[in-house]
Amino acid sequence: MGHLSYEDSKKLVYKGLVLLAVVTLIEVFFSLLGKGHVIGGLEDISWLGYLVGLILIVLSIYKAYYIIYEFMHMRYEVKGLALSVLLPTVLLVWALIAFFQEGTAWKQRRQQIEEKDKEKVEEVKQDDLQGLRYNDKTVRFNG
Amino acid sequence: MATTDSVVEKQDLDNQGGSSWDGGEAPFKASYGKLMMWYFLLSDAFTFAGFLIAYGALRFSSPTWPVPDFVFSTAPFGVHHAPLIFVTIMSFLLIISSVTMVRAVQEGHRENKNGVVFWMLLTIIGGIGFLSCQAWEWTNLIATEHMTVNVNPFGTHVESGVYLDADGKETDEVFEAGDSYLIHKAGAAHGEDHGEGDHADHDYSQGDHAGYYVNSDNFLQRKYLVTDGPDAGEVKMQQFGPKAFGALFFFITGFHGFHVFSGVVFLIIIMVNAGSGLYMARKNGHEMVEKIGLYWHFVDLVWVFVFLVFYLL
Numbered sequence: 001m002g003h004l005s006y007e008d009s010k011k012l013v014y015k016g017l018v019l020l021a022v023v024t025l026i027e028v029f030f031s032l033l034g035k036g037h038v039i040g041g042l043e044d045i046s047w048l049g050y051l052v053g054l055i056l057i058v059l060s061i062y063k064a065y066y067i068i069y070e071f072m073h074m075r076y077e078v079k080g081l082a083l084s085v086l087l088p089t090v091l092l093v094w095a096l097i098a099f100f101q102e103g104t105a106w107k108q109r110r111q112q113i114e115e116k117d118k119e120k121v122e123e124v125k126q127d128d129l130q131g132l133r134y135n136d137k138t139v140r141f142n143g
Numbered sequence: 144m145a146t147t148d149s150v151v152e153k154q155d156l157d158n159q160g161g162s163s164w165d166g167g168e169a170p171f172k173a174s175y176g177k178l179m180m181w182y183f184l185l186s187d188a189f190t191f192a193g194f195l196i197a198y199g200a201l202r203f204s205s206p207t208w209p210v211p212d213f214v215f216s217t218a219p220f221g222v223h224h225a226p227l228i229f230v231t232i233m234s235f236l237l238i239i240s241s242v243t244m245v246r247a248v249q250e251g252h253r254e255n256k257n258g259v260v261f262w263m264l265l266t267i268i269g270g271i272g273f274l275s276c277q278a279w280e281w282t283n284l285i286a287t288e289h290m291t292v293n294v295n296p297f298g299t300h301v302e303s304g305v306y307l308d309a310d311g312k313e314t315d316e317v318f319e320a321g322d323s324y325l326i327h328k329a330g331a332a333h334g335e336d337h338g339e340g341d342h343a344d345h346d347y348s349q350g351d352h353a354g355y356y357v358n359s360d361n362f363l364q365r366k367y368l369v370t371d372g373p374d375a376g377e378v379k380m381q382q383f384g385p386k387a388f389g390a391l392f393f394f395i396t397g398f399h400g401f402h403v404f405s406g407v408v409f410l411i412i413i414m415v416n417a418g419s420g421l422y423m424a425r426k427n428g429h430e431m432v433e434k435i436g437l438y439w440h441f442v443d444l445v446w447v448f449v450f451l452v453f454y455l456l
Contacts, residue, residue: 043321095192107203
């Protein structure tokens with residue numbers, strides 16, 4: 001390494017331990033808060049659920065950043081190495097959008113099928129049929 | 144140095160001072176091993192991302208999904224209703240073992256053989272601890288709660304209602320839409336006391352009963368009276384949860400667990416090598432420790448996201 005003295009880098013490691021542990025505890029707290037375990041009834045507020053989800057995702061990405069940059073020493077590598085490893089993961093953004101959209105579409109289609117299945121078909125007696133108009137004549141179906 | 148690998152060494156010497164086009168420079172100023180470890184980890188990240196995105200797509204496509212803090216609320220020594228506590232302990236184990244791994248790499252830079260072995264040993268213990276926790280979690284899910292790759296007994300109510308007792312009469316067990324339930328097996332001990340008293344005097348033969356239905360796998364699907372919505376007044380029975388949940392859970396956490404397991408195996412091999420003084424004699428010193436360190440941190444990194452999607456969200 002040679003970027004930091006031995007004592008300094010040792011200190012940095014234990015700082016990392018405390019940081020990751022605290023962030024994990026905050027995550028668990030927020031997750032339980034969003035599910036209504038800390039304060040009852042909060043699980044019914046839908047915007048809070050989305051907010052908690054967003055906070056959890058941001059905190060997880062922060063943890064990932066810290067592990068890659070400090071523990072895996074990406075901070076001390078050449079910029080080109082960091083870019084060649086990190087840039088391809090941007091493709092995942094496309095995958096996330098595409099597949100989550102598709103998943104939502106499956107659900108909507110299933111709901112649509114369920115609703116169509118429930119639609120009642122009115123039964124019509126043969127005698128009540130008005131017949132078809134064909135060449136200005138009424139064609140009776142029965143006799 | 145008149146050994147067979149002197150050819151390689153001679154090539155190295157020839158390349159030194161040559162132009163970049165002769166291979167005289169290390170790309171990105173990194174050694175071959177470290178660079179390739181980074182690219183392997185990148186490809187592995189895509190594999191895991193593929194699995195986790197599949198999980199997300201299936202979860203989005205499902206009208207209901209098992210709530211993690213209901214599914215994962217059990218811990219060893221008879222602890223129930225402790226949502227996410229056990230899995231938080233598992234996360235801490237991996238974080239701590241990641242930190243001890245960083246220490247091992249630092250001692251490697253100082254060429255301190257004993258320090259490397261000591262910190263790697265702690266890392267291995269952390270890894271084995273994590274695997275043991277996962278083994279307990281799986282055993283509990285499979286043996287006690289009867290979740291398998293294609294059976295998911297964790298369901299979610301979509302309407303409010305009240306459960307019926309064994310004779311088909313209404314009980315005082317009321318539930319709301321969004322509440323979770325676990326379908327138990329008839330007659331089997333399920334580790335949790337619901338205060339329903341003794342089951343023994345009821346008929347649990349397969350088929351339809353007044354207050355419940357016993358399916359061909361002996362799962363006891365309780366009946367309930369719907370109290371709101373368009374179907375109010377109808378009697379329905381508990382349905383199984385989304386089928387994909389079990390397969391996704393066992394496959395993704397299993398794939399991660401397999402990474403941890405292979406990591407532990409490689410850590411042991413490299414710890415033994417370090418202890419034997421093998422790396423002290425090498426030109427690149429303890430770089431092997433650095434490379435397994437990269438892999439081990441990656442396993443921790445993947446767990447951050449497995450933890451996020453399976454347990455937190």
